[in-house]
Amino acid sequence: xxxxxxEIASGVHIPQIGLGLWKVKDETQFAxxxxxxIDAGYRHFDTAQIYGNETMLGSAWKASGLxxxxxxxxxxxWLKNYGQxxxxxSLEASLKNLQTEYVDLLLLxxxxxxxxxxxxxxxxxxxxxxxxxAIGVSNYTVRHLEEMKKYATITPAVNQVELHxxxxxxxxxxxxxxxxxxxxxxxxxxxxxxxxxxxxxxxAEKHGKSYARIMLRWCIEQDAVVLAKSITPSRIIENLQLFxxxxxxxxxxxxxxxxxxLRTCWSPxxxx
Ligand SMILES: NC(=O)c1ccc[n+]([C@@H]2O[C@H](COP(=O)([O-])OP(=O)(O)OC[C@H]3O[C@@H](n4cnc5c(N)ncnc54)[C@H](OP(=O)(O)O)[C@@H]3O)[C@@H](O)[C@H]2O)c1
Numbered sequence: 001x002x003x004x005x006x007e008i009a010s011g012v013h014i015p016q017i018g019l020g021l022w023k024v025k026d027e028t029q030f031a032x033x034x035x036x037x038i039d040a041g042y043r044h045f046d047t048a049q050i051y052g053n054e055t056m057l058g059s060a061w062k063a064s065g066l067x068x069x070x071x072x073x074x075x076x077x078w079l080k081n082y083g084q085x086x087x088x089x090s091l092e093a094s095l096k097n098l099q100t101e102y103v104d105l106l107l108l109x110x111x112x113x114x115x116x117x118x119x120x121x122x123x124x125x126x127x128x129x130x131x132x133x134a135i136g137v138s139n140y141t142v143r144h145l146e147e148m149k150k151y152a153t154i155t156p157a158v159n160q161v162e163l164h165x166x167x168x169x170x171x172x173x174x175x176x177x178x179x180x181x182x183x184x185x186x187x188x189x190x191x192x193x194x195x196x197x198x199x200x201x202x203x204a205e206k207h208g209k210s211y212a213r214i215m216l217r218w219c220i221e222q223d224a225v226v227l228a229k230s231i232t233p234s235r236i237i238e239n240l241q242l243f244x245x246x247x248x249x250x251x252x253x254x255x256x257x258x259x260x261x262l263r264t265c266w267s268p269x270x271x272x
Contacts, residue, residue: 001040003240008182012104014044014104014182016220016225016226017042019034019230021057024056025053027056029231033233034060036233043071045074047073047076047098049081075098075106088122091106091131102133106127107136107158120148123135136156136158141172145175145181155179155181158181161183161185163187163219165218170259188226189228190215199258200214202254203251209245212239213242217247
């Protein structure tokens with residue numbers, strides 16, 4: 001199945017669904033998951049320096065024989081690499097691990113106090129060259145993004161944040177929409193922590209779709225790029241099937257009531 005793409009920077013088109021790779025550490029599982037994803041139609045893969053699997057992604061891609069331009073690869077600069085020399089060296093290492101000459105999207109993984117400003121300026125330099133196609137941030141709140149207006153000359157192409165029906169972040173979503181920053185929804189299944197909510201179950205039954213697809217479709221309806229993680233072939237396929245149904249007003253209203261500020265990963269809210 002072909003996944004719709006969205007232009008996030010001049011000439012850079014991101015598939016709206018990507019495969020999350022956090023915690024996928026076993027090489028065999030990685031290779032099988034990657035192949036299932038490719039067979040299903042995924043072309044977008046979300047890794048990070050800290051995930052420890054860039055090398056596996058590079059090997060899996062090479063083994064697939066797919067031309068590089070068919071893939072969309074995101075990696076993220078880990079916090080300890082934010083200094084000038086470290087950042088560039090760490091990107092070189094990431095490219096080597098990934099066996100590629102460029103990443104499609106490079107993110108600052110977290111709004112590290114003080115260091116984030118300088119790190120962003122380095123990303124702005126990097127995106128002028130050939131090794132990075134687009135740059136963005138992750139885990140930035142409205143406050144962190146507003147602060148960027150004081151020092152950034154390039155608006156981040158994306159802000160990758162935790163987003164799901166239990167953490168709807170309407171202010172952040174609206175802010176990013178207005179500023180032309182694409183939201184990428186990470187942990188769109190709330191890390192699998194709430195898979196028995198009665199409202200979602202009811203909507204799933206009504207549409208004849210799975211519980212997970214209701215959660216993921218909600219992210220699509222926020223216009224977000226969706227990054228679910230799975231190593232299970234049947235789920236990898238299922239998580240791509242989000243475009244053959246839509247919510248009616250009743251579904252939307254019911255899902256809106258589920259927002260409960262549930263964070264399943266780290267929180268940037270109190271980062272100065
Ligand atoms: N930027 C950041 O700071 C940050 C933080 C967290 C995550 N992320 C990104 O977002 C991606 C996804 O987030 P996540 O890994 O936290 O969690 P998630 O995608 O919300 O949930 C993953 C969990 O849901 C299960 N699952 C997947 N599809 C399912 C389905 N159709 N039905 C039932 N269960 C299903 C998975 O199990 P199986 O794998 O066993 O199938 C796994 O246990 C990460 O891999 C990473 O790329 C980024």
